[in-house]
Amino acid sequence: MFKRRKPRSYSQLATEMIYPRGGWRRASQYVMHRIRRLPDQPQRIARGFAAGIIVSFTPLFGFHFMSGVLVALLIRGNIVAALLGTFVGNPLTFPFIAVLSVGLGRWILGVEGRFQPHRILEEFTKASGELWNNLLAPFTDRVAHWQNLDYFWDNYFLPYFVGGFFPGLIASVVGYYLTLPLIRAYHKHRARKMAERIARVQAPRPPDGDGPGGPG
Template sequence: MVFKRRNRRTPMEWMREFIYPRGGFRRAAQYAAHRLRRLPDEPHRVARGVFAGVFVSFTPLFGFHFMLAAGLAWLMRGNIIAALLGTFIGNPLTTPVIAFSSVEIGHWLLGIDVPLTLLSVVAAFSGAGTELWQNFAAIFTDEPTRWSDLHAFFHTFYIPYLVGGILPGLAVSLIFYWITIPIVQTYQKLRSNRLQVRIEKRRMIKAAVIAADEKAQRAAEDRGSDPLP
């Protein structure tokens, strides 16, 4: 199986590797690309799966990217595992850049005039998450719930992110779609050629063994047919 591990990770290990994968992001990207090439499916289906995963990564629906990518890949008749691997584009290094560009495009499309910086977008999402958690904790305490900051965040950042992520999401997804097809085709062709070479070698070895057996059998028959002196 693609994601099977010998030793299961603890929740803390899972969170740590989600933020910073073991071996770094470069090794994680190489692993994802390696798995992607080896998927036993048609190149166009794999590419459609990658398209779905990359596109979903440009949405602010954090926590649902895997599920949404799998659903979109299923609708597009793409490879679901490729879709899950495609969500790697939305990692902790790229997500702030994706968020900033998407919110900025969303502001332009929706006519919202709010000064933006990368730090302000990250701070807005961090503050919204903190307030959401505090409101959840308030259910079990006497603390009052506060929704004013979340309301402002929803209209100033979340909706623009959702709308603005469509255009760059489509553009980047199409790029990955067209890149994936020749990569998978080339790998599958090389793998098929290597398989044919191995099959041919085995055929030649088998033919040589059969020929040697037949030669030995003929030699034994010749010795048996020689007249006694």
């Protein structure tokens, strides 16, 4: 009953992951609209949103939702807000986050060698394939190789994790203090509207016959 008449193709799904229908501006407005309307305390909602932001700066691709939930539980934030906060990390922002995080992490850890930003995606893709191969090796005739994963861990994954923490923390704090007053203002506005609606319903009606045209 609620299915699309014409299902979207895989190419359309992939395209909308990179550029949603209506644009990223409309998508961000939708996220903020959903956050404001969450039925929870403003502080918990803002903490949950901040939790989603900070995990967006980690290299745990495919686990950002799960990580956002765990961080939200840890800091007593709203879980749905945390899931919405993870959308700060998207195909438009990930390249900037990755270059900043890996570059900063390599500098902090003192990783030697030339940093090549254009290889970040390539190294993550290669490491994912190699890890999957090694997991299947005990059950198939494949041969496990761990040397390249060691290189990936030292040069990309660990620097990403370390370097992403600080800008992620800053972004999450900024996100918290930007969303908190917006959520509070919306909740006050909604409470005032509700109070006005209740007052109109409970307002005493004039007795029959006392209005215009009634018996004098």
